Amino acid sequence: MADGDLPQKKPLNRDVNRIGDSFIFPPRVMDDIHIKSELGRYRMRGFSLFKKIPHWDDLTFLPGTLTRFVIEGYREKCETKTVIGPRAKKPLELDIPVYITGMSFGALSYEAKTALARGATMAGTATCSGEGGMIPDERRFSSKWFYQCIQSRYGFNPNHLVLADGCEFFIGQGCKVGLGGHLMGQKVTDQVAEMRSLPAGIDQRSPARHPDWLGPDDLALKIQEIREATDWQIPIQLKLGAARVYDDVRMAVKCDPDSIYIDGMEGGTGAGPHLATEDTGVPGMAAIRQARKAIDDLGKRGEISLVYAGGIRNGADVAKAIALGADAIAIGHSAMMALNCNKDIPEANYPEEIGAEPGYCYHCHTGRCPVGVATQDPKLRERLDPDEAAERVYNFLHTLTIEAQLFARACGKTYLHSLEPEDLAALTMEASAMAGVPLAGTNHTVGVEDYHHL
């Protein structure tokens, strides 16, 4: 531009004649319809839900100032010991409130499973077998280990059950409540197929119902059977996808487990129908409150533990879930990220290998995980160094804990589990209604006439 010339006006980067864009049918929805019109079936993917729901970010802590006495942040003790199933002869005692949830060998690689086990053991916490049976090295590397009794009973072996520190009945998961598991043929290798007694290479769709019990009355007897088989030593946990939480948890309590695990709709999966992931379940903040109320209403607080999982990303989320009533937190998705999920590592070329940029990959179901976590391919698995991965898992678990302690201390608690709903406020009306805490700056809890009588 020569001196003295006026700057030229930029042309508008939009069509002023256009009336508007459809909110109901934006381009992504149209693309989805176009693809499904060609496929003739629902679309499969991994990861967790994509849409926005009321979430942990919609809650904030109300730390001590003058009305509360704070605990010295970096010096004074803030206990984190966590007990799952205190009534059992051998309760599961964890050093920290977070453990690694069940993710199957098959969905995850051998390296990922053992790295999770080693990282959890270093952090003084537990892992879980997930579907598909025990891999010996996971048991070996896990100082505390849940054995999952899942609908399909793939690989379920009573000889392995007696090696467990806890038995978890998988009844549902938050991201696809009411559906069975999925493991696409690309990941059903000879080894995985043999463990599950399946033909190799098939698309495995697990049953949604357990084979040997149908309702809560049968489940109570099934729990008794597992207790008998394990000599009443280990805690029995029921894992439920969050749906009709209050009623479901009341029924679960009647079945007399040692622990109830609620999986919010934020939870992830290695494979599932996209729509099921988006459109089933209840957000965690609502689920925890309802589950806590159900356990308390039946007088079982302190006897039956409440574990929560789903969408936990950092220590603030951990602390908020505990404040709302969870006794322990399980993580899956974020633990996979600690392993390297969606990280741009030098060995991987995401766009060429999976058709997505790092940070946008949801293709676990294809078995072509560029970082060697959600795959059975030997070449891809070489990209995950289990030693370094175990270290990262430990670091992440440790970080979650010290972050959660930070909020507990700020709220004046010397024990992480002393956090309570009164330590929280909601930033949105929806969060206030679901979490049952007042809207920030008010004494009003949405849906509650008198907040003193919540």
Added chain:
Amino acid sequence: MASVTDEELKQMTQEERVTALGMRTEALTGKSLYVEFDPDAEERFTYPWAPDVDFNKRTELDTDKMTTTEVNSSIRELMREGYGTIVLKNPRGKHSLGVGILSRLNLIIEGSTGYFGVGLIDGPNVRISGRVGWSCAENMMSGTVVIEKNAGSTFGAAIRGGDLVCKGSVGSRTGIDMKGGTIIVGGDTGALSGFMMQRGRMVVCGNAGKNLGDSMYDGTIFVGGEIKSLGVDAVTAELTDLDKAWLTRKLKQYGLLPDKGVDHFTKVVAGKQLWNYDNLEPNEKKLIL
């Protein structure tokens, strides 16, 4: 691993046993973790804490006034004392009787059991003179279980091995999620038998209810009577000479061979149409296949 004797295992520490049984496959350093465990390695059916018993050492237990837990604890205690033949009298339909036995044992139950009778077992030979409730011998790994009268629903759910025999009739969902072994029913079976069956063989001498073999992945079902209807992806197949020979031998073994032989049996297998569906999208296919 197979060369280690039980005597040697007894002398070992728990750490050494874990290694000897193949539970430990590599050192905890460096890339050695890439060494795979071997899924085909011989699986020991007798773990070191499962006691050796003498079949000739016999005892009886009157369970009339005992709780299920007391009965099961007594069985374990008696096995530790070396009793290889245990007779349970007056079981009175108790649930979860004889579950979790992971060793050789002759267990004779004189009467009927409730839900989950002899579930989660690996090795014992069980004879039940009465009836059994739901989910008898669920997840059985090996051994034999013979029931003289009728059985409830979900008979032999998810069993992985052994012979499970009911000489009478059974309820619905027999052999659901079955992963191996053999289930033999002398009478009829109810609806949805063999649902999502994966491996193994099921023999029904009488009639089968509707939706037989629904969504079965694999395995074989033989039916001597009428089949109300086949389930999704279950199809009939030719009864081969090998099938007939196996059926004759197996049914004879348990005194269930019909006078007219086995030629009239219908064989049902998986149609395998549900094995795969096109789970990849065009852009994924381009990159992956």
